[in-house]
Amino acid sequence: MVLDLDRTTVRQARTLARKVGRPIVRLAKAHTTVSVERATLRLAGLSGADAEGTPWVNRLLDAVRADVDLGHGVALPVWDALLREESEDLLTLAQKAAAGSVRFRLPEGRDATRAAAASRRAVGAGIKAIDKRRTERERLVRRIGDAPRQPWIYLIVATGDIYEDIPQAQAAAREGADVIAVIRSTGQSLLDYVPEGATREGYAGTYATQENFKLMRAALDETSRELGRYVRLTNYASGLCMPEIAALAGLERLDMMLNDSMYGILFRDINPVRTFVDQRFSRQVHARAGIIINTGEDNYLTTADAVEAAHTVTVSQLLNEYFAKEAGLEDWQLGLGHAFEIDPAVPESFRLELAHALLARELFPKAPLKWMPPTRHMTGDVFRGYLLDGFFNLAGALTGQGILLVGMMTEAVVTPWLSDRDLALQNVRYVLDAAGGLREDFRPAPDGLIATRARQVLGESVDLLTRMADDGLLDAIADGTFGLMRRPADGGRGLDGVARKSAAYLNPATQILENER
Amino acid sequence: MVLDLDRTTVRQARTLARKVGRPIVRLAKAHTTVSVERATLRLAGLSGADAEGTPWVNRLLDAVRADVDLGHGVALPVWDALLREESEDLLTLAQKAAAGSVRFRLPEGRDATRAAAASRRAVGAGIKAIDKRRTERERLVRRIGDAPRQPWIYLIVATGDIYEDIPQAQAAAREGADVIAVIRSTGQSLLDYVPEGATREGYAGTYATQENFKLMRAALDETSRELGRYVRLTNYASGLCMPEIAALAGLERLDMMLNDSMYGILFRDINPVRTFVDQRFSRQVHARAGIIINTGEDNYLTTADAVEAAHTVTVSQLLNEYFAKEAGLEDWQLGLGHAFEIDPAVPESFRLELAHALLARELFPKAPLKWMPPTRHMTGDVFRGYLLDGFFNLAGALTGQGILLVGMMTEAVVTPWLSDRDLALQNVRYVLDAAGGLREDFRPAPDGLIATRARQVLGESVDLLTRMADDGLLDAIADGTFGLMRRPADGGRGLDGVARKSAAYLNPATQILENER
Amino acid sequence: MSEQRLVRPYGDTTGDGMVQLSFTLPLPHDKVAEGAAAQLAAKMGMDPALVVHAKPMGPDFTFFVVYGRVHHLVDPSLVEVVERDYPLLTPKEVNAAVKRSLRRRLVVVGGCIGTDAHTVGIDAILNIKGFAGEKGLEYYRELKVVNLGAQVAVPELVERAVAERADAVLVSQVVTQRDAHLLNTREMSAAFREAFAAERRPLLVVGGPRFDETMAGDLGVDRVFGRGTTPGEVASFLVHRVTTRSAA
C-alpha cells in the first residue's frame, strides 16, 4: 500500500455504497423478466431455434405469457404442462406451444408442488452442468498451467465472423494473450433473443451464440494445450439477454464476462429495472460458474471527462462491488473496470492516471481490476497511439493491475487488424519485461501530486455517495451522473419484459443459486 | 542523490583518472600538429581558399613546412616573413607562398622577439573576437530568453545541403528543439583541411565550413527572436581538423561542439598522438569560447555490448572530465555522453538503463550530461522504435539528464525525415509533460536492482582504471578497451602531421589561452 | 487554383517522393514473402522500395514495413473538396434568418441509425454543450431539436420526422466496418424518398468521422459532414438550404 488511504473514509464509502445499493436489490428481488425466465428454461436444457431462427425458449416463453402472467414465472406453468403429459420433453412442448396446440395455466396445490419439484430437477441438472464446467476449468488450469504472470494480457477479436475470429484468437494466444474476448456485433445487445448457431455476419463484432462459444472455447482449449497455459475466453453478459448469455457462458465454460450493473442502462438505453433484475440473476449464475466479471466504468470516461469524472468511476466500482457480493461473487471474481482516458495534453496526465489507478488498486486490494487502454484520445496518428499504449501498459505495471486490456494503435481507425494485435502485444511485452519491476522503485511522495489527487478523488466519491444515499441511485442515473447519460427510471427498452413477482412466483434457478451458497 | 554512492570510491575513481590522464597531457604538451598551427593562423585572421578550394591556411602552412621544421611552430616563421615585409598581410603572404615566391626561416634573437610579439597581437585579435561572441551569446540568452526547461531538446539535421538544413532546423526549433546539431558529411573527419563556403553536396550530413556555420547561426538567431528563446547550435570539433573547427566555432558563435578525447582514435582511426594534441588545443578554445562540449561515450555502445561495457563508459567519462578540466573547461561545459543502448530483449533492460543513467548523473552532478537515444537495437519496425524512444525520453526525465538527443523512429532506415523529427518531438513533449514529474516518485530501493547495478558498474570502473594506471591509456586503447576498437599508438591517420615541439616552439594562441585563465 | 504547382511527397528533400507503408501478407516469412512485399510496393508505384522490416506473425502471416520513393505526381488543382458554399453565421444570425424566412422554428430531428450507438458525435452537434468551444444546435432559440439518441431504426426515424414536421434530419454513423455506414445511410435516404414527395422531403444530412464528404450525391443525401465538424457549420448550412428552399 503506497497511498495510505484513510481507513475511516474507506469504510464510510463502503457503508454508503451499501445504503445506495440496498433499495435496488430490493427492487430486483421483487421483479422478474422475460430473459430471466428464458435463462431458466435454458438451464433446464431447452435450446435450439425454429426455422426462422427464433429460439425455442422465446417461442415457449411467449406462449406461456399469452396464457399466464409473467409475474408467476415460467417454471410452474411449463412443468405443469409437462406433467400433464402434454409432451415428453421441453423441446416438444415448445414446438407444440409454438404451433398453438398447448394451453398453459398456473398450477395450484399438489399440481404446483409437483411442477415445482420437476422444474427443480430439470434446472438442477443444468446447474450441475455448470458446476462440472467450473471443476473442469480448475482441472485444466492445474494440468495445463495458468497465465505466467499478472497482469493477464487481454486481447479482443472482432471480425464479425467466428471462423475468422478463431485463427486470429489462436494467433493472439500464441503471441502472448492470456485472455481472448470476442467482441459482439453492434446490434446484439438490443435483440431480445440470443441468436443460434455459428455466425459469420456481425458488424464490428461477432454474435454471442452458444455455438460460437463452444467453437471458440474448443479452439482455445487446443491452443492452451499447445502453449502449456490455459487461455481464458471472455464474452458479454450484457444487453437484453444477459441472464441467458450468463447461463450459456456457464454451460460452455467461458471464463470471464463483461457484466456491469449499469452499462445497459447508460449505453444501450435499456430500462433500469429490466437491467437491475437481469443483472442480479446473471451475477448469481457467474458466481456459481466461477466466472470473473468485468465491469464497465471505463465507458464513462469515453463520454465524460476523465479528470472531472474520476470519482464517478470510484463510486460505480463501489456499487458494482456491493451488487456483486450481494449476488454471491467473491473478491477474486471482481474485474472492476477503470481506464487510461485522461487527455494526454493535460499536464502531468500520466501521474494523474497513476493516482486514479492506484486508488482503485488500494480500495479493492483483492480484486483483479481490469485496466482499459486509451480510446477517446487516440487519433489517426498511429505512432502517437502506439506510444500512449506503451505508457498505459507502464501505468498498469506500476500500479499492479490484474487484467490488462491491450490497446491498439488503430483505435480511432478500424477494428483491430491482425498486425495491430501483434504490434500491441510486442508493446506490452517490452514494457512488462523491461520496466515491469519498476514498481519496486515507485514510491509516490506522501504529499506529492499522486497521493493528493487520490485522496481528492476518494473525497469526491464520498460526497457523491452521500448525495445518492439521499436521492437514490435511480435519480442519479436519470440526472446524468454516470457518463453524462441521462436515463429516467421509466424510460428505455425492454420494460415490457419486466413483471412484478406474484405471491406464487417460483424460479428453481434462483432458489438453487441463492440457497446453495 | 538517490543512489548514495560511496564517497571514497568516487574519490578514488577521480584520482585514478588523473593518474591515467597525466602522461597523456604531458605527451600533448610536447607536440604540435598541422591543424593546431593552421588554427593559429585562422585565429590570426587568415581565411578563404584558392581556386581549387584548398584553404589558404593549408597553402601557407605547407609552404612554411617545406622550409622550416613543424616543431618550431608556424608563428615565428610567418610573422618573421611578414615583418621582413614580404607582404602586407597574411592573405597576400599565403598567396605568394603558394606561388613559391616566399622563403621562410626560423627567426632568432630580436627578429624572433619581434615576430613573436606581432603574432601575439594578430592572434590576440582573433581571441578577442571569440570573447566578443561569447559575450554576445550571454547577452542574447539574457535578452531573448533561454530554453524553458531541462533537459534541453537536441535535434539533428542531416540533409547534406545547408539550404535544406536551414528550413528544417528552423522548423525543428519551432516545434520545440532547444539545440540544433548539423551532422557532418561522412567524409569530412578524414580531410586534413576545412572546406570553404556554403555547401550542398554532403553524404548523410553537411560539411562543417565557416560559411555554413555563419548561415545556420544567423538563421537560428532569427528563429530565436521569433520564438523568444535562444536556440543553440552544435557541430563537430572532431576529425583531423578539430583545432581549426573549434576556432571557427568560437568565431561564429556556435554553442556546443561534439568533442571527445578518444572518438577520432577509435572510430576514425586517427593517430592517438595526433588526436590528443588536437584535442587539448580545441578544448582550450572551447573553454575560452564558452562552448559546451559533448563527449562520445555513446559510440562505444554501438559496437560493444551496453551491459558488459557499461563501466567503459564511466571510465571514459572520468577521463573526458579530467582532460576537459585540465584544458580549462568548467563543469557546466561538460556534456558528458552516455546512451540508452541496452538490448531491449534483456530482462529489466529499462531499469538497467536507469541505473547507468543515474550513476552518470550522480558522479557528475554539475555537468549537463548528454543522453543519447537507442540506435543499435532500432530496427525497421518503426512502431517499436517510436515506443523505445518514448522510454528513452522517460529515462532521461527520471534521471535528470541535461541534454536529450531526440531519437528517431527511422534510426535503422534513413537519415531523419522532416516528419520523423516532428513525430519525435511530439514523443518528447508527451513524455516530459505527462510524466516528467514522475521523478518525484522515483525512489530506487537502497538495495534494489538499480542501486546494486550502479554500484557494480562503479566498482568495475575503478578496477579498469587501476589496471590502466599501471599499463597506460595508450595500451588500453590498443587493446580494444573502448568500443572493442583496437588502435595502436603508432597507427592511424594523420601521424605525419604531428611534430615534437622544439625548444624554439612558439604558439601565441596557446600562450594566451593558457595564461589568461 | 489551377496555378498550384505539382507536388511530390517529401522525406528530407524537395521532390524525393519518399513514403512509408506497412501491411500484412498471408504468406509465411521467407525470401519469397519479402519479394512479394516488394512486388506490392512496386505495384503501388514505389521504386526503389526497401522492405526494412519483416516480422512473422505465426506460420501463415508476415508483417512488413516498406520505405521508398513514389513517382506519382500530386496535382492539388485537381482536388475536389466540398468547400463551404454558404456563409458561416453566428447563432444570432442563424436565429434571425430563420425568423425572417420561416416565421416559425426550424425543426431538426437527429440520431444514430442502425445498430450504431456512438452518440458522442451527434451530441456534439446537437446538445447545448457543443463541440470545440461552439454551442450545439439546442442552444439556438429558433431551432427545435429532437435528438433520438442511439440505435434508431429507420422506420422510427421517418415516423418521427413526419410527426415533428422536420425541416432537416441529421444522422450520425461512426461504425464503418463492412461499410455499415454506407449501407445504413442508403437505406435511410431511400426510406425518406419513399415517404415524402420530393419537394416536401426534409433536408438529409449525415455525418461521422470516416465519411467521404464528396459522396452526398451517391448516398442520396443533401450533405455529408466529416471529422471535426462544428455545430456552427451545420447550423449555417441548414439555414442556407432551408431558407433558399422556402424562398424558391
Added chain:
Amino acid sequence: MSEQRLVRPYGDTTGDGMVQLSFTLPLPHDKVAEGAAAQLAAKMGMDPALVVHAKPMGPDFTFFVVYGRVHHLVDPSLVEVVERDYPLLTPKEVNAAVKRSLRRRLVVVGGCIGTDAHTVGIDAILNIKGFAGEKGLEYYRELKVVNLGAQVAVPELVERAVAERADAVLVSQVVTQRDAHLLNTREMSAAFREAFAAERRPLLVVGGPRFDETMAGDLGVDRVFGRGTTPGEVASFLVHRVTTRSAA
C-alpha cells in the same frame, strides 16, 4: 512454384487488401491538402483511401496517415529471389574444400569503402567473433583474411588486392543516402575491371543492410548480401565460386 496462389494484403479478413501509409506533402494543411493526400493514395491504388490523420508541420508541410484497401494482386510465383544456389557448408567442409581444390589458403580482402565508417557489418562477417552465433571468416583455418577496416579508398583496396593476391574482395556499404552505396560499389567494380584481366579478377562481393540482392549484375559484382547475412553463407559462397572457377 507457379502453383502459388495470388494474395492480397490482409487487415482482418482474407482478401480485404488493407494497408497503412504515411507521408508528408509540401502543402499547408487545409482541405485541399487532405484531398491531395487522398489523390496520392488513389494513384497508389488505394480505394477507398481514408485520410485518418493530417498534422500541419509548420506553415508549408503536412503529415498524413492514410488507411485503405489496395486492389493490386500479389503473385508470389513471379518473385525473383536470389536463392542460395550453392551448398551451405560447415567451417570444416569449407576448409577441406579449399585445401582440396586450391592447395593453398584462400585469400580474402575486406573493408568499408568510400567515406563509410560502419564496420560492424563487415566485422560481423570477417572477425572471429562472428554473427548470430556463427564464427567469422578469420576462424576458418584455410582462409586468410585481411580486414582493412573503414573508409578505404578504392585505389588502396585494389592495390591491397593485388599485393595479397586476393581470391575475393568483400566490401561493405551501410550509408545509402543519395545512393552512396550504389555509386561506391560501381566505382569499385569498375576499378577492378580496369586493374585485372577478366579471368584473374578476384570475386567481388558487396554487402549491407539496404542492398537489393538482385542487383549484382547491375553493380558489376559477383554477389550482393543483404541484412542478416551470416558468415557461413559467405564462406560457402566463396568456396563454391572459387573452387568452381579453379576447376574450370
